[in-house]
Amino acid sequence: MDISQPQQWQLLLLAGILLPVVSYLLVTKRSSEDGRLKLPPGPKQVPVLGNLHQLGPLPHRSLRDLARRHGPVMLHRLGAATTVVVSSSAAARDVMRAHDADC
Numbered sequence: 001m002d003i004s005q006p007q008q009w010q011l012l013l014l015a016g017i018l019l020p021v022v023s024y025l026l027v028t029k030r031s032s033e034d035g036r037l038k039l040p041p042g043p044k045q046v047p048v049l050g051n052l053h054q055l056g057p058l059p060h061r062s063l064r065d066l067a068r069r070h071g072p073v074m075l076h077r078l079g080a081a082t083t084v085v086v087s088s089s090a091a092a093r094d095v096m097r098a099h100d101a102d103c
Contacts, residue, residue: 020048042076
């Protein structure tokens, strides 16, 4: 079976897109099954961008709206950086008491 030149590029493009997505899904599933990481909830993420697509031109307002939906302590992935956002003074006080060495 002979594959033409455009079909080869399509196959390479498909493999280049699917490989990172599948490996990301496998790594996230494996780390969540271990039970070692107790991370706060957060909004759905896009594989490479994380939650960057949810931050608009006014990020403080976007985070406020997300906090209303997901609670005062949220997990965000901003590209490759994993970030915990604490958006209320009571939650910040609790976090600083319980996890001051980590912060």
